[in-house]
Amino acid sequence: MNTPFKILVVDDNRSLAEALFDVFEAKGYQPTVAFDGLEALDKIRQQHFDCVLMDIRMPGLSGVDAFKEMKKLAPSTPVILMTAYSVAGLIEEARSEGALAILQKPVDPKKIIGIVDELKGTSAVLIADPRPETTLLQTLTERGARVAVATSSADAIRAAASGEYDAILLSAEIEGLTSPDTIALIKRCDPKCLIILMSANPKESSSPYTFAALQKPFKINDVVSLLERIRSAKVQEKLGNKLFEV
Amino acid sequence: MDLIDKFGMDEKERNDRLRFLDFTREDAERLKSIHDVAVRYQQDVIDRLYEHILSFDETRQFFTNPAVLERVKELQKQYFIQLTEGRTDVAYFENRLRVGDAHQRIELLPQWYLGLYSKYVGLIIDQIRRHEGDAKALEILPSLMKLIFLDVGLAIDAYIGGGFIDKLRQERRVSAGLREELARKERLAILGQLAGGVGHELRNPLAVLQTSMYFLKMTLGDVEDTKVQKHLGLMEQELSNANEIITNLLDFSRVRQAERIRVSMAEIIRIALERQDFGSVQVDKDINDFNVLADPGQMRQVLTNIVTNAIQAMPKGGRLSITTGRNNGDAWISVADSGVGMDAETLSHIFQPLYTTKPKGIGLGLAVCESLVRANGGKITVTSDPGKGSTFTVHLAASGD
Numbered sequence: 001m002n003t004p005f006k007i008l009v010v011d012d013n014r015s016l017a018e019a020l021f022d023v024f025e026a027k028g029y030q031p032t033v034a035f036d037g038l039e040a041l042d043k044i045r046q047q048h049f050d051c052v053l054m055d056i057r058m059p060g061l062s063g064v065d066a067f068k069e070m071k072k073l074a075p076s077t078p079v080i081l082m083t084a085y086s087v088a089g090l091i092e093e094a095r096s097e098g099a100l101a102i103l104q105k106p107v108d109p110k111k112i113i114g115i116v117d118e119l120k121g122t123s124a125v126l127i128a129d130p131r132p133e134t135t136l137l138q139t140l141t142e143r144g145a146r147v148a149v150a151t152s153s154a155d156a157i158r159a160a161a162s163g164e165y166d167a168i169l170l171s172a173e174i175e176g177l178t179s180p181d182t183i184a185l186i187k188r189c190d191p192k193c194l195i196i197l198m199s200a201n202p203k204e205s206s207s208p209y210t211f212a213a214l215q216k217p218f219k220i221n222d223v224v225s226l227l228e229r230i231r232s233a234k235v236q237e238k239l240g241n242k243l244f245e246v
Numbered sequence: 247m248d249l250i251d252k253f254g255m256d257e258k259e260r261n262d263r264l265r266f267l268d269f270t271r272e273d274a275e276r277l278k279s280i281h282d283v284a285v286r287y288q289q290d291v292i293d294r295l296y297e298h299i300l301s302f303d304e305t306r307q308f309f310t311n312p313a314v315l316e317r318v319k320e321l322q323k324q325y326f327i328q329l330t331e332g333r334t335d336v337a338y339f340e341n342r343l344r345v346g347d348a349h350q351r352i353e354l355l356p357q358w359y360l361g362l363y364s365k366y367v368g369l370i371i372d373q374i375r376r377h378e379g380d381a382k383a384l385e386i387l388p389s390l391m392k393l394i395f396l397d398v399g400l401a402i403d404a405y406i407g408g409g410f411i412d413k414l415r416q417e418r419r420v421s422a423g424l425r426e427e428l429a430r431k432e433r434l435a436i437l438g439q440l441a442g443g444v445g446h447e448l449r450n451p452l453a454v455l456q457t458s459m460y461f462l463k464m465t466l467g468d469v470e471d472t473k474v475q476k477h478l479g480l481m482e483q484e485l486s487n488a489n490e491i492i493t494n495l496l497d498f499s500r501v502r503q504a505e506r507i508r509v510s511m512a513e514i515i516r517i518a519l520e521r522q523d524f525g526s527v528q529v530d531k532d533i534n535d536f537n538v539l540a541d542p543g544q545m546r547q548v549l550t551n552i553v554t555n556a557i558q559a560m561p562k563g564g565r566l567s568i569t570t571g572r573n574n575g576d577a578w579i580s581v582a583d584s585g586v587g588m589d590a591e592t593l594s595h596i597f598q599p600l601y602t603t604k605p606k607g608i609g610l611g612l613a614v615c616e617s618l619v620r621a622n623g624g625k626i627t628v629t630s631d632p633g634k635g636s637t638f639t640v641h642l643a644a645s646g647d
Contacts (some may be wrong), residue, residue, distance in 0.1 A: 008531035013450050019457035026464050084449035107488065109460035 003166065004030040004060035009039040009068035010054035010066070015033065015223065023109050026027075029116065037061030037069075037242065050228070051119055056083040056090060056102075064094050066244050076225035077145070078119055078232045082107050100232050101162045110246040115243070116165050118235045122146050123223055123227065124164055128156035128182075129171035133216075136169070139223040151175065151183040167230045169214065192237065194230055248344035248515050250336060258337055267396055273389035276330035277301070280386055281330040281362050283377050283482075284370075288323050295322065298365050304358050327394055329370070342397050346404025355414075356405050363394050363401075379554040386619055434617075437599055441610075442499030445492045452492065456485055494594060498599065498610045503570060504541040504548025504621040508645040511570050514542060518549035526563030528582075533570050537645035538577045544618045545642070548626075551611045552581045552638045558604065559636065577644035588630040596628060 007029050011017040017033040024031035032049070034040040036058050037077045044052075056063035065230035069077050081094050081145065084105040094102055101115060125140055128150045140147045148165075150156040155178035162170060168186055172179045183195055197217075214226055218222065236243065249255075284291075296319060299305045299620045309315045325345060328338065374383040405411055438539075463478055512535035519529070521533060554564055564584035571578050587602075588596065593603040597616040602609030611640045623643055630636035 013454065015454040016450065016457060019454055019461060023457055023461045026461060082453075084453070085446050089440050152612070193494045199367045 003144070005051070005116075005144075006197055007031045007116065008034060008040060008049040008052045008054075010034045010052065010063070012036055012055065012058040017057075018027075018103070020109070020112075023113070024069075024116075027113055027117075029120075037066030040066055041069050041073065044070055048074065048224070049077055051116055052077055052079045053116075054079060055082055056081050056094070056104065057085055059172045061096055062090070064090050064097070067094060067099060068097060070125075076228040076232075078228060078235070080112065080115060082118070082146075082163070094117075095244060100235065101239075103243075111138045115235060115239060118238060119231050120144065121231075121234075123166045123234065124148075125227075126150055126156065126159050126165045126168045127171075128153070128159075128168055128174055130173065130175050133218060135220065136218055136223055139220050140227060143224060143227050145227055153177040153179075153185075156182060156186045157189060160186040160193055163193075165190070165191050165193055166202065166234050167194040167196060167211070169198055172197060180207065183207055194233060196226060196230075249404070250340050251348060253343060255336075255339050255343070255403075260334075261493055263396060263399065264334060267392045268387075269334065269392045269396065273392055274334065274388050276389040277330050277393060278332035278384075278532075279334075280370075280374055281327075281379070283374065284327055284330040287373050288326055289324060289379065291373055292319050292322050294369055295362075295365060299362070302358075304355065308352060308484070310356065319481055329366075329390070334393075334396070338381050339400065342400040343399075343404050346401035347408050349401070350405045350408040350410040353410055353413075356402075356411070356562045359401060359405075360398060363398055363539065367391065367394055428595055430451065434599065434613075438499040441495040445495040448488075452485070452488060456489075459485055466532060485537075494608070494610045494614065498614045498617070504544055504618075504623075506539045506541055506622060508537045509540055509545070510537055513581065514538075514540075514545045514549060515568060515570075517542075518546045518553060522550070522553055522557065523568070525556060527557055527560050528563075528565050530567045531569075532566060533568065534572065536572055536577060538642040539645045540622045540624070540642050542619075545624060545640075548615045548618050548640060549579065549581070552613050552640070555611065556583035556585065556636070556638075558612070559583050559587075564635070572644055575644050575646075578639050578641045580637055580639045582635060584635040587632040587634050587636055589632050593628065593630055597626070597632070 007024050009017050009020045009024070009031055010033070013021070014035055017035060021031045021033050026172055028111065032043055037054075038061055040052070040054065041061075051066075053068065054063045060111070061069075063081055063083075065172060065229055067081065070077065070079060078100040080101045080103065081099050082103050082105050091102055091134050095126075100119075123145045125135060125145045126148050127140075130151045131151050137147055137149075148159065150159050153174045154239075156170060156174065159165060170179060170182060170186070174182055176182070177185070179197065183197070186193060195209055196212045196214055197207065197210045198214045198216060200216040212226060212229060214222060296315070300309065309318070328341065346359075350356075367390060371383050371387060376545070458483055459478075463482070466474055466478060469475070510580060512533050515531070515533060553566070553568075560583055566584075567580075567582045569580045569582075572578070592603060596610075597612050599613035600609045601613075616626055619640055619642075624641050627639045627641070628636060
């Protein structure tokens with residue numbers, strides 16, 4: 001059984017927060033509501049959310065400020081902002097701070113569900129490692145990812161060529177080709193595939209082709225964050241400009 | 247005698263004017279009779295004249311330089327003395343035209359210039375009364391007036407002939423236009439603020455309605471009660487109408503800065519037509535593609551609006567023709583319908599905000615279009631034939647490639 005997908009809905013308009021709560025619940029999500037920015041931050045301190053949907057204009061702490069604080073508490077949680085107003089500065093700021101989407105109110109619920117469904121959607125992840133760690137496999141599977149394993153660089157490249165993986169977690173100690181060569185070939189086979197380099201040595205982590213690095217030994221939180229980032233990237237790739245309509 | 251020739255002031259014309267003013271040899275003699283007094287007191291007359299001139303901003307502005315003032319005072323003395331020389335020959339006419347011309351050249355407004363003649367009469371009569379008595383003053387007054395009116399007539403000739411009047415006329419036209427434009431902008435700004443405020447505030451309740459509506463459709467979607475389904479459908483439809491009205495209001499309240507890029511006309515048209523429901527309207531396209539400099543999103547909005555109007559003007563079907571053309575730097579898109587058309591009265595209000603002939607709608611569509619096209623440095627024109635149809639043409643700057 002997968003962990004339920006948890007959504008935090010933040011809006012000082014209680015009617016809207018509650019209406020969205022009911023819609024998410026009916027769609028099989030596990031929503032929580034907060035009626036202002038501070039309450040939202042409290043909720044985030046207490047538990048992990050897979051997605052936050054938040055109004056920008058709220059009394060006290062604005063949605064954009066709350067979002068900045070959230071990034072300190074849960075850096076990878078995707079945040080969708082909504083606004084009835086078009087305050088150009090705030091919107092630009094939210095965008096550059098990395099909000100997943102900024103939507104114009106009244107937001108079509110179909111559209112929000114579309115984005116959240118996409119976020120929740122099963123990510124296909126390939127672990128390319130001769131000795132894959134159980135923590136990694138287990139955490140990803142629990143969080144709803146479809147996980148496969150390749151033990152050699154040849155297998156990893158072949159899997160990439162199939163185009164069915166959203167991300168490949170590549171061990172620096174992959175057997176066969178060196179990891180930089182493997183990365184280059186994966187990128188050529190499937191340019192959209194996100195490559196994450198797993199290594200015990202932080203120096204090996206950066207390459208223009210890699211999306212992120214995961215340092216061994218893994219912490220569960222790191223893996224969860226990584227999966228969230230993969231999901232956000234996938235949504236952004238798929239929905240593109242539809243995410244910023246203000 | 248340049249000005250005499252320029253103004254066609256030949257001997258016949260000069261004599262006609264003098265005869266019409268009834269200026270006779272006797273008048274000339276009477277004026278000559280005050281010549282000595284005039285010469286003696288000229289300094290006094292001129293000083294008092296300039297005291298008057300320098301006490302008004304409109305006339306003082308020409309004398310910022312004291313040297314100029316002294317020189318002009320000397321010329322003024324000559325002018326004054328000439329009034330008492332009893333000569334109205336061709337040289338006199340030329341001289342008067344020249345004086346008028348000089349004043350229109352420095353663009354002294356005619357009302358201020360002609361006003362000086364009145365002051366002159368007052369000053370001269372006052373001098374005569376003081377030094378020669380009331381009877382003398384009364385005797386020469388009609389003669390002086392005749393000559394002064396001759397001068398005024400020639401001054402008017404000089405002002406008209408010199409081009410300053412034309413320039414004034416043009417300036418007034420322009421400033422009337424500017425005033426109107428300013429007033430229009432002010433009205434639009436107030437309306438925009440109001441529209442924007444109301445629009446934004448309505449978005450919150452609409453967001454709730456829309457979300458609740460979605461929830462109801464989700465949970466009642468498979469209820470087999472046709473009435474329930476009908477009402478769900480009605481609510482959804484009207485919500486979407488309300489949304490559209492608010493979007494229009496907001497578009498109107500904030501025409502954002504146009505981001506003009508090079509964009510293909512055919513592409514703008516294609517996208518604008520993409521989601522239209524043409525019903526029984528037949529669409530003809532004659533599109534020469536070229537690039538224009540415009541904000542693609544805004545132009546799409548403009549065209550969508552115009553095309554929607556055109557379709558609504560043909561409830562029983564008809565023909566929609568979209569054509570493009572280019573004339574050097576001017577590129578245009580024309581949308582013609584074979585619909586109901588508009589009379590001259592409607593046509594004159596068509597771009598005014600809140601003007602509408604439709605039972606539904608708040609009359610902002612074309613006002614938005616007009617603002618958007620204007621923001622893109624273009625203009626929008628319309629022609630219409632009641633009963634036959636209307637043609638809207640959007641003119642834009644062709645991209646220079």
